[in-house]
Amino acid sequence: MRSTSQGQQVTLYEFQLPDATEEQLLQEAQRKYLEIIQHTREVSWEEPGELLVNPRRKVLLSGDLGSYAQEYFVDSVTRRIRTDGGFTQEVRAKNKAPSQEEPQ
Structure with a gap:
């Protein structure tokens, strides 16, 4: 990558x-x-904040999602603390493993 x-x-x-x-x-x-x-599938969602989801983890989306119900590699997590919304996070993930970084 x-x-x-x-x-x-x-x-x-x-x-x-x-x-x-x-x-x-x-x-x-x-x-x-x-x-x-x-x-290739890329998904994102917002959910209540928690510290277990991070870019070194995989997540499994399941349920009535058709071809989107599968394992994803977390790409990024953006966490927010708001006075009107509490602790939330936006998660972005892809269904393919990240490639190894090329040498600079």
Whole structure:
């Protein structure tokens, strides 16, 4: 995973196709991209605050959620304490494991 100049996280995938032409490589890259994004899910929710959920944990969403009912890797947790809302947190998670960081 690598950060862009705008601070966004980008996952890099590498595929090898020996003896392929540039056009064949482009077509295969587009096919793989569509295959990957078809199965990637990113979810977020707000809930009462607690300290067990953090970016080193996995969570399981279950219930009547269709294809969203599965295991997710927590990406970020933003906690808030408000006088009008108490202790809450927003959790963002993805259904794929974070890639190892590339050396800087």
